[in-house]
Amino acid sequence: MAVNPFVLLVPTKLRPPQRLEAWVERTRLFPSVEALPDAKLVLVVAPAGFGKSTLVAQWLYHQEAQATRDAHARSRFAWVTLDEYDQASERFLALVAGAIEEAIEQPLTTIRDLFTAPKLPPPYVLLQALLVDLNTLTDQVTLVLDDYHMLTSEPIHQAVAYFVRHLPPSCRLVVISRTDPPLSLARLRAEQQLVELRADALRFTPAETTALLTNLQGAPPPSPYVDALQEQTDGWAIAVQLAALAQRDSMASAQSFSVVTRQIAEYLADEVLAHQPAEMQQTLLALAVPERFCAGLCAALLGTPEAIYAAEGRLQTLLLANLFVIPLDEAHQWYRFHHLFRDLLVRYAQSQYGETQFALLHQRAADWFQAQGFDEEALRHLLAAGNEDGAARLIEQLLMPTMGQDVLPTSPDYWLQRLPSHVIDRRPGLTLIAARLAIFGRDLLQLQRRLAQIDQLLATPGTHDPLPSTERFQADLAALRGILALWEGDATKAIRSFEVALKLGPTPALGTQVLLALGLAYAGANRFAEGVALLEADLPATLAALRPQQPLCRATGLCWMAHLIGDLSAQQDYAQQLYDFVVSNQSSDFWLGYAAYSLGMVAYERNDLAAAEAQFQMLARRKYKVSYPGYSNGVIGLALIALARGSLAEAEVFAQEALVFANEVGGVFLRHQALSCAVQVALARGDVASALCSAAGIAVDHLHPGFMLSVSIPCLSKVQALVAAGDLVSLRQADLLLASWFAKVAQVPQTRLQISGLAMQAVVRHAQGQTEQALTLLEQALQRASAAGFVRTLLDLGSGLRPLLDALRERGLARPYLQQLFATSGSHPDETTPATRVLARGSLPELLTTREAEILGLLALRWSDKEIARHLVIAPNTVRKHTTTIYDKLGVHSRREAVMTAHALGLLALDAPATR
Numbered sequence: 001m002a003v004n005p006f007v008l009l010v011p012t013k014l015r016p017p018q019r020l021e022a023w024v025e026r027t028r029l030f031p032s033v034e035a036l037p038d039a040k041l042v043l044v045v046a047p048a049g050f051g052k053s054t055l056v057a058q059w060l061y062h063q064e065a066q067a068t069r070d071a072h073a074r075s076r077f078a079w080v081t082l083d084e085y086d087q088a089s090e091r092f093l094a095l096v097a098g099a100i101e102e103a104i105e106q107p108l109t110t111i112r113d114l115f116t117a118p119k120l121p122p123p124y125v126l127l128q129a130l131l132v133d134l135n136t137l138t139d140q141v142t143l144v145l146d147d148y149h150m151l152t153s154e155p156i157h158q159a160v161a162y163f164v165r166h167l168p169p170s171c172r173l174v175v176i177s178r179t180d181p182p183l184s185l186a187r188l189r190a191e192q193q194l195v196e197l198r199a200d201a202l203r204f205t206p207a208e209t210t211a212l213l214t215n216l217q218g219a220p221p222p223s224p225y226v227d228a229l230q231e232q233t234d235g236w237a238i239a240v241q242l243a244a245l246a247q248r249d250s251m252a253s254a255q256s257f258s259v260v261t262r263q264i265a266e267y268l269a270d271e272v273l274a275h276q277p278a279e280m281q282q283t284l285l286a287l288a289v290p291e292r293f294c295a296g297l298c299a300a301l302l303g304t305p306e307a308i309y310a311a312e313g314r315l316q317t318l319l320l321a322n323l324f325v326i327p328l329d330e331a332h333q334w335y336r337f338h339h340l341f342r343d344l345l346v347r348y349a350q351s352q353y354g355e356t357q358f359a360l361l362h363q364r365a366a367d368w369f370q371a372q373g374f375d376e377e378a379l380r381h382l383l384a385a386g387n388e389d390g391a392a393r394l395i396e397q398l399l400m401p402t403m404g405q406d407v408l409p410t411s412p413d414y415w416l417q418r419l420p421s422h423v424i425d426r427r428p429g430l431t432l433i434a435a436r437l438a439i440f441g442r443d444l445l446q447l448q449r450r451l452a453q454i455d456q457l458l459a460t461p462g463t464h465d466p467l468p469s470t471e472r473f474q475a476d477l478a479a480l481r482g483i484l485a486l487w488e489g490d491a492t493k494a495i496r497s498f499e500v501a502l503k504l505g506p507t508p509a510l511g512t513q514v515l516l517a518l519g520l521a522y523a524g525a526n527r528f529a530e531g532v533a534l535l536e537a538d539l540p541a542t543l544a545a546l547r548p549q550q551p552l553c554r555a556t557g558l559c560w561m562a563h564l565i566g567d568l569s570a571q572q573d574y575a576q577q578l579y580d581f582v583v584s585n586q587s588s589d590f591w592l593g594y595a596a597y598s599l600g601m602v603a604y605e606r607n608d609l610a611a612a613e614a615q616f617q618m619l620a621r622r623k624y625k626v627s628y629p630g631y632s633n634g635v636i637g638l639a640l641i642a643l644a645r646g647s648l649a650e651a652e653v654f655a656q657e658a659l660v661f662a663n664e665v666g667g668v669f670l671r672h673q674a675l676s677c678a679v680q681v682a683l684a685r686g687d688v689a690s691a692l693c694s695a696a697g698i699a700v701d702h703l704h705p706g707f708m709l710s711v712s713i714p715c716l717s718k719v720q721a722l723v724a725a726g727d728l729v730s731l732r733q734a735d736l737l738l739a740s741w742f743a744k745v746a747q748v749p750q751t752r753l754q755i756s757g758l759a760m761q762a763v764v765r766h767a768q769g770q771t772e773q774a775l776t777l778l779e780q781a782l783q784r785a786s787a788a789g790f791v792r793t794l795l796d797l798g799s800g801l802r803p804l805l806d807a808l809r810e811r812g813l814a815r816p817y818l819q820q821l822f823a824t825s826g827s828h829p830d831e832t833t834p835a836t837r838v839l840a841r842g843s844l845p846e847l848l849t850t851r852e853a854e855i856l857g858l859l860a861l862r863w864s865d866k867e868i869a870r871h872l873v874i875a876p877n878t879v880r881k882h883t884t885t886i887y888d889k890l891g892v893h894s895r896r897e898a899v900m901t902a903h904a905l906g907l908l909a910l911d912a913p914a915t916r
Contacts, residue, residue, distance in 0.1 A: 566751020
């Protein structure tokens with residue numbers, strides 16, 4: 001399900017502080033900000049209350065006015081005020097993109113398209129899309145990240161570091177923070193790409209203190225008072241302002257000085273609040289509960305929602321009193337307190353009101369935000385009020401309608417993660433949603449756990465709230481139970497559950513999955529004709545919403561069924577029908593992915609590598625637009641094709657991408673597929689140790705193998721690695737593992753798995769010295785493979801099969817089919833990798849000079865020639881000459897091949913990136 005955080009952006013977070021009459025123009029600092037015009041990063045760091053945000057806002061307004069006067073190209077300024085709820089990388093990037101869009105007054109098409117895709121890509125893809133968009137801009141753009149210290153997310157810090165490094169020349173980043181951000185500041189200083197303003201520079205001068213006191217008090221203060229205040233506050237802006245407020249309220253100078261030297265919290269609580277009327281104190285404490293407020297919310301917090309005009313009057317009084325109220329929009333509808341002031345008010349309110357009254361204020365805020373459609377803020381206040389059930393009901397109301405949508409404005413995970421797990425566990429509606437999420441990651445254990453929780457809740461009446469919609473809930477529950485049964489290998493049980501779901505009418509998204517999986521279940525239960533008839537029949541009335549997608553469901557389901565029973569011709573026909581329908585009706589890439597995978601698998605099995613490559617590339621180009629398994633299979637398919645052609649370096653690149661993708665999107669299933677591919681690549685490289693290492697991460701009992709229609713077969717790859725190890729313990733383990741796996745496969749008419757299972761058993765028996773039994777098993781596999789037209793299923797089992805094939809050929813068995821296999825698996829001119837060619841030349845320790853090795857390491861880190869030149873203080877042309885020499889020494893023609901060959905030769909760390 002896609003995530004679109006753009007819909008959650010609070011507009012007032014994307015605006016700089018509004019101009020205030022009390023501002024002191026600090027033009028003396030502008031030259032410091034502009035000290036390095038080409039600097040990528042301007043860092044403003046100081047403790048709270050030093051006027052950091054105000055200074056940057058003044059500078060931006062000054063820059064904007066100057067550009068207008070000089071008729072330069074328009075300068076654009078984007079502002080993001082961060083808070084503790086912005087820790088998710090997707091949310092952070094959405095805020096940045098939204099701020100820039102507002103500044104340039106046009107959409108950033110590349111990143112916005114990704115945010116609205118059916119599958120949300122990982123943060124680094126979004127970040128690169130943002131940089132692509134920025135490179136198209138012609139105007140100067142300055143992005144300000146205010147309150148950066150609120151971020152504790154390491155992935156965001158890494159993203160910002162990458163962002164700074166690759167900013168186009170027309171862009172600049174300003175970071176406002178109370179502490180140094182965890183960025184590469186030393187490197188930026190060395191490269192003269194960093195401008196810094198710190199507390200010493202931001203301290204008020206006597207002249208600025210005088211100006212501030214004059215603005216606040218309406219008359220110039222006495223010089224002795226200014227000097228004393230300057231000494232006491234050391235130019236701390238907020239302390240100067242607080243002292244000025246105290247002096248304005250006719251406090252004696254000595255008293256105000258002593259107050260300023262004490263903790264600011266004590267001053268605000270005892271002096272500022274104490275000088276306000278009771279009604280104003282009540283207003284201040286109530287308004288401190290939410291992060292932002294308006295007149296309507298003010299009235300609700302005070303318990304008089306109908307008295308909106310009175311609330312507006314109180315807000316005006318706060319503004320006139322200059323009590324740290326900051327406007328958040330041009331219309332002056334929304335406000336917030338200065339963060340420090342709000343923190344102190346909250347603590348004071350907690351001590352004054354007590355836990356019960358304070359929770360009531362949060363509940364009032366939650367009710368008002370929910371009524372206005374601000375669901376996220378409502379959720380925060382419900383949880384702060386201790387109203388977990390209210391928070392759960394809100395999330396159910398938000399998520400239940402989305403169960404039938406393919407594209408969602410926000411992922412269910414986004415909302416569910418905001419609830420304590422025990423709250424989800426006791427609510428059937430939320431537990432059902434969590435169970436559905438387990439399907440996307442092929443998480444068998446999570447699905448089992450969630451469905452068991454639902455059963456327990458339903459078995460004990462009175463322990464849960466009423467179900468959102470009883471009939472629809474039961475339909476969705478039956479659909480999920482059917483999917484679980486299929487994953488566990490019980491096709492008959494799955495069929496019964498799916499039929500119940502279709503009768504009751506599940507949500508459309510689950511209804512689609514039911515139709516697809518039902519055909520697979522019928523095929524797995526040896527009821528193929530019934531499954532075909534069901535898919536070709538008209539949909540039940542309960543699934544009327546799926547009627548436009550019926551041809552897609554029909555063709556896809558038939559593809560899956562043909563795939564399962566090994567009918568390659570039928571699979572190709574159905575897949576072509578699906579492809580033609582998708583193209584002619586301009587259906588989504590999601591369905592195109594199913595067609596491409598089925599066509600690719602047929603072509604690959606028949607060893608038509610060029611046709612298979614075209615289909616798998618179609619999948620690889622639609623990352624996050626096709627299903628997760630679809631993209632993973634496409635990349636793994638390209639890796640296997642590269643292995644079949646002898647292009648080991650290319651295969652390693654694809655195998656690495658499959659593993660990276662599996663780790664990004666989560667789910668044990670995809671990780672096992674990627675590790676299976678890694679085993680194949682390692683064995684092709686002759687690296688048995690690496691193959692065993694990857695194989696160790698494969699758990700073969702996760703999902704029933706008979707219904708997993710994937711390019712790679714994790715269990716067989718693991719067995720291959722154990723056979724390659726060759727010792728008695730490994731062979732015994734391989735034998736037991738394969739026997740357990742094959743016993744499951746035998747229950748399902750999965751032609752491909754049965755062929756490969758028999759052949760793999762033959763390889764194991766041969767390694768154990770049982771040659772005659774091995775030949776018998778292999779002959780059975782060849783008979784089935786020949787009848788079905790399978791080729792790659794056997795060839796992908798590796799070199800362990802070759803001696804047995806030779807023996808069968810000598811005996812004259814399966815002669816035409818064996819000739820086809822031997823012709824297909826003949827030697828290729830490019831079987832020798834660049835790494836083996838280099839090793840053949842010898843002298844590896846002296847292969848690269850120190851400078852060449854240094855440049856190779858930076859190439860692996862995806863640095864450009866210019867970046868490398870700047871880092872090493874050499875000319876870009878010199879970098880290119882060294883790179884050419886590196887290519888010649890390694891016998892390669894590209895950066896990617898150079899990095900992969902260097903990995904193979906041990907010249908780079910194993911965890912260094914493989915490609916740019």
